[in-house]
Amino acid sequence: MTGIDLSPATARAALASVAHADEADSAIVERYATVVWSHLVEPGDSVAGRLVAARGAAGALDSVFGGGTVADVTAQELAAARRRWMPRLNPRAVTDTLRIAQVRAVSLITRADPDWPDQLEDLGAHAPMCLWVRGETSALRLLRPSVAIVGARAATRYGDHVAMELAAELAGSGVPVVSGGAYGIDGAAHRAALSVGGLTVALLAGGAERAYPAGHSGLIDEVAASGVVVSEVPCGSAPTKWRFLQRNRLIAAISDATVVVEAGWRSGSLNTAGHAAALSRELGAVPGPITSAASAGSHRLLREYGAHCITSAQDVREMLGLVRGGSEQGVRGPRTDDATRVQDALSTTLWRDPVDVARRAGMAPDEVEALLGLLHLEGAVVRAATGWRLVSGHER
Known part of the structure; x- marks a missing residue:
């Protein structure tokens, strides 16, 4: 295979800071190949997803770059994929990512790890190759149930207030809060969850080692200190419009329910809601003033998507099935x-x-x-x- 050495010795040396020393050679090679794939593809690449699912990360690399045909995809798909992957086949980029991960204490999580959140498998061929995580990776096993609280970056005072009320009460009662670390509703949800000592998870569109937006550096550091900051793109990657849209599918997939607190008619939060609906996750929306453009998207979800009308944390608990026969069930005990x-x-x-x-x-x-x-x-x-x-x- 051109450019990448998949020998056990090379893989073990490269992964020294993010792998277990007692892993078998085959597991180390597979883990290293997964890191290579995370550099080759943009999030949600279904051709790569199908190949890796069928042949494993290392086997898929050998098949794709060893030449010839691959039975798991059509010849046209493979030719197009090779054209977009080959320019990214760069051993130096892989080395740089692993160096940054070591310096910034970013962990690598793959499907082979016990902390891998199985709910992401509902994305099928569009599931992430791996996750880059700042914080305690075992927290990823505590997200059943959990709720994503998302909404407008340019949130109103009403939206901020509602997001904080919902996040504080839910996180305080043991329901993890997931969001995207952005300004507005996302930031309000994370801060409220942190304020009550609850678990909150931030999924980023760029590398996990740096905050975006930069103005949330302190907040993202706080989330990493007591929860987890997650990205599917390698350390050193810049956030792009496409990666934001694909990040939204992870927010929807990793959570049992998505609640849109405040969203304009074309808000990116509606993209997250669409992913939640496509994945058959529970979907809720907070109503706002009928004269507020900031709530037009929320009202659209209530009208066109059949979203649950969310007016309190109790409504979210009912949506999650945590309220049975009029009494609440313990979540984290x-x-x-x-x-x-x-x-x-x-x-x-x-x-x-x-x-x-x-x-x-x-x-x-x-x-x-x-x-x-x-x-x-x-x-x-x-x-x-x-x-x-x-x-x-x-x-x-």
């Missing part, structure tokens, strides 16, 4: 009830079979099937040919 474990493994929007539920709950399939039957009698879950799901708050 210790779980000892097996029925609760099964409910935690279910979704209000996605149908899951008992084997998948058992895997997510860490239980035996026969135990899960028995508990699903009991929960069905209680009206907490529903069954269809495609599997089981939770009954959401508005269905009760």
